[in-house]
Amino acid sequence: MDIPELAFLTTWIAASVRLTGPLLLASIGELISERAGVLNVGIEGTVLLGALAAYLGAIWSGSPWIGALAAAGMGMLVNVFLAWMYVVVKASQVVVGIIFNVLAMGIASYAFRTIMGDIPRIQTAPMMPEISVPGLKDLPLIGPALFGQSVMFYITILIALGTGWLMYRTRLGLNLRAVGEYPKAAAAAGINVVRMRIIAVLACGLGGGLAGAYFVLVQIGLFRDTIVQGRGFIALGIVILARWNPYLAILAAFGFASMDALALSLQLFDLPIPTQALVALPYLLTVLAVSGVFGRSRNPAALMTPYHADR
Known part of the structure; x- marks a missing residue:
């Protein structure tokens, strides 16, 4: 293998693995929520607010671990509102999620500029330590x-x-899947459907918040209001492509990340391909996954169906 080809493969694989982390965290959170019957379109805004909390927590405390905890807490906090709207109010999950994403973008941009506006130089957040396995x-x-x-x-x-x-080996996972498939039957079996769905949405907030922390504390060390760039929506495609299976989500997230990394790695070659076309690859893959090009998949039967105990 030629040196340029070896360099390309090495950088592509390394970048793909590096970019897999936040996609996998967001998609695992979304997967839990959808398994319980709630489509959390607000995952995009959750990731963004998690990234802001991670940045501020890390620079104020000097510890990336505090930043990660702040991001996790922020993700769960904002999803308390989403859980209330989705599960208790029974509002349209798509409409609420989209409006929340727009609101989150405005809040994050305003808060960041207000808090950091008087600081002449933007600080770099302390980064998570790396682990090197000797020999391997x-x-x-x-x-x-x-x-x-x-x-x-x-x-x-x-x-x-x-x-x-947890999903396939524990009673909690069984209950979670039950409320996403047959909520009436689950309620008849003594499962609190509302409580399970709220827990699932909060778990989604935890995953989304940590995904935001990953962007800041592992990848760039800074915050900007364009840091997410639609990757929360890509997580929705990963869940579908993975057939709502956490194990397959690892492979699906890596597949999407490899398309994202391709734009970076191909810069080693002077190819007559517009950079914008390469950058669009993961989003094109998301559209194809949602459209069913990679095969039809059966979503949880009660996905996006509000639960009414009195009906």
């Missing part, structure tokens, strides 16, 4: 990509695997 990191191609990542990447993989175990 030196493996060709996959070594630096898989065994020299931030500690948050490995935590993200554990979260995805743990979600799969």
Whole structure:
């Protein structure tokens, strides 16, 4: 293999793995919510507000771990409102989610400029430490990509695997899936459908907030109001492509991230391809996933269906 080709593969794989983290966190959160029957379109705004909280928490405390905790707390806090609207008020999940995303963008932009406006130089947030596995990191191609990542990447993989175990091996996971498939039957079996759905939306907020933290504390160290760039919506496509399966979500998130990383890695070659076309690849893949081009998938039967206990 030629040196340019080797360099391309190495950088592409490394960038793909690096970009997988926030997509996987957001999609795992969304997957839990949808499994319970709630389509949380507000995941985009949740990620953005989580990124803001992570940045402010990290620079004020000097610790990336405090920043991650702040992001997790912010994600769950704003999803208390979303859970109330989705589950209690029974408002349109799509409409509420879209309006929330617009509101979140305005709040994040205003808050950041208000808080940081008097500071002459924007600080770089402290970053999450990296873990290097001796010996394995030196493996060709996959070594630096898989065994020299931030500690948050490995935590993200554990979260995805743990979600799969919880979903398919525990009573809580069974109850969660039940309220997303047959809420009336679940209620007859003694499961509190409203409570389970609220818990699921809060879990989605946790995943979205941590995804925002990943952008800031692992990737760039800064906050800007364009940091998410539609990746919350990409998480919706990942959930569909993964067939609402946490284990498959790992592969699906990597697939989307590899398309995102392609635009960066192909800069090693002088190709007559517009950069904008390469940047659009993950969004095109999202459209294809939602449209069913990769095969029809059966979503949870009660997805987007409000639960009425008295009907």
